Amino acid sequence: MHQPLYQVKAEFFRMLGHPVRIRVLELLQGGPLPVRDLPADLRIEPSSLSQQLAVLKRSGIVVSTRERGTVLYALAGADVSELLKSARRILTVLLTDREAVLEQLRRAEQDSELATASADNELAAGEEPLGAG
Secondary structure, three states: OOOOHHHHHHHHHHHHOOHHHHHHHHHHOOOOEEHHHHHHHHOOOHHHHHHHHHHHHHHOOEEEEEEOOEEEEEEOOHHHHHHHHHHHHHHHHHHHHHHHHHHHHHHHHHHHHHHHHHHHHHHHOOOOOOOOO
């Protein structure tokens, strides 16, 4: 029985849903790398890296070759690199929007603090705060 396309896509994105796998894909954008060169940047145990590489290889998103006793990993195609670039563009927009909202919240908090301080000062001076009465 065939799976619906949306389920296949969901499984694909679940496969990408691990920080080490994403970092490996980012590193491989620069070209094939020997497996021994990956752990230094990833700061994980070789056995964990091996498991993550196996997931990427089984999914077909990376390929491995052997050269003079060294295993090299590479992206299976340019589409993987394009997917990562698209993700960066999407995140840039999302995070920019969030930064704008965060800045509005900060300004509102500052305005609130200024209003509270002003009301406190008026009370200390024996005046009625603005809006009272």
